[in-house]
Amino acid sequence: MRIAVLDDDPTQLGYLVHALKRGLDTGEEAITCVPFDKGETLRKSLRQETFDLLVLDWNVPDLDGVELLHWLRSFQKSDVPVIMLSSRSAERDVAGALGIGADDYVVKPFRTMELCARIRRLLTRQPSLTAAAEQERFGAWRFDQPNLCVHFKAPDGALTRIALTDREFRLALALFRHLGHAVSRAYLLEKLGVHGEEMPSRALDSHIYRLRSKLGLHSASGLRLQTVYGRGYRLERVTGDQSEANTIAATSGRSDDIDDKAGA
Template sequence: MRIAVLDDDPTQMGFLVHALKRGLDTGDETVTCVPFEKGEALRKSLRQETFDLLVLDWNVPDLDGVELLHWLRSFQKSDVPVIMLSSRSAERDVAGALGIGADDYVVKPFRTMELCARIRRLLARKPMLAAAAEQERFGKWRFDQANLCVHLKGNDGVVTRIPLTDREFRLALALFRHMGHPVSRAYLLEKLGVHGMEMPSRALDSHIYRLRSKLGLHSASGLRLQTVYGRGYRLERLIEGENEDEGTSMPDSAASGMADNEDG
């Protein structure tokens, strides 16, 4: 789980990051907190990166938390969960932040157990952020967590069982849960279990290439797995009549190279 934390107080930031990791890391999924001292730095990152949750302080330099929230909801049209964590406790401030699009509001000084409980409750309401359920369905694709496979229902009604590796399953689920939205390479690498180390770029691309083939992520199925330059990948539904060749899902040279290494 990737959480972006905006706070310009180093002491408060350190305490908050420690509290979130201790309170939310259950062992099933590692919690990664990415700190930001300035709102503009976080806005720049949000144009490139993917996060499961944002924790925003109100009073920070150059672009405060509420201004950032307004940009996120009004211009980016992002529905990523946001918790405002601020010393501003006036009723009009709380109501204003919630009205702009905050999912919750916690007044400083916060209580660790309460903050983590609010976050867990919020994530439980967001299927794409909750721990993987035994069965998750996305149109014709049904993800079976227990058996690490995807059941694909064809146009003729016949269901095909597609076995996946653990990494392939987690990667595919992340893409389907963020259907229609770009997903950053860093986020996908984290879903593959890569922490504190680099995975060669072509290794991630090879996983994506194999998933595209295994799950039939092409125009005939009504989906397209598209490369987003400088960011990562986006799985999107095709508009009726749209040709997959109009997209940029994979450069031919990269695809052919990955095909040569598919068994490696």
């Protein structure tokens, strides 16, 4: 799980990162807390990176937590969970932050156990933040975790069972859980469980190439897995018009799909 933490006080920031890593660690999934002391720095990172949760201080120079939250909801259209953490306790401030799109508001000085409990409560509401359930459905796709396979139901009712490796399954699930959104390479590598070990830069691309081939994630299937240069990958739905346009482009030597050939 990747959490971005914003606070301009270095002592408070260090304590908060340590407290969250310790309080949220269950041994099932690594907790990565990325510290930021400036709002603008975090905003730049959010354009490139993927986080499961944001903890934002309000009173931060250059771009405060509420301004960042407004940008995130209004311009990025992001639904990533956000907890505001601030010494501002006035009712209008709390109501204002919640109205802009904060999922929760905690007043400083915070109590560590309470903050972690609030975060865990948010996790249960967000499918992308929870461990894989035995069965998860995304439209015509059903993920079968115990058997490491995906079942696809075609428009004509035909069922296809697609066997995956453990890493392919985790990678596919992360992409489906973020359908329509770009997912960073760092986030996907974390989902693959490569903490503390080196993975060649093209290894992730090889996994993506095989996954795209196994699941048929091309325009004609209604789902397209694209490379987002400088960031990572995005799984997105394709409308009938888009699919037809891409087919025509492909026959003329062009294609909007970016298919990695690593490992081919």
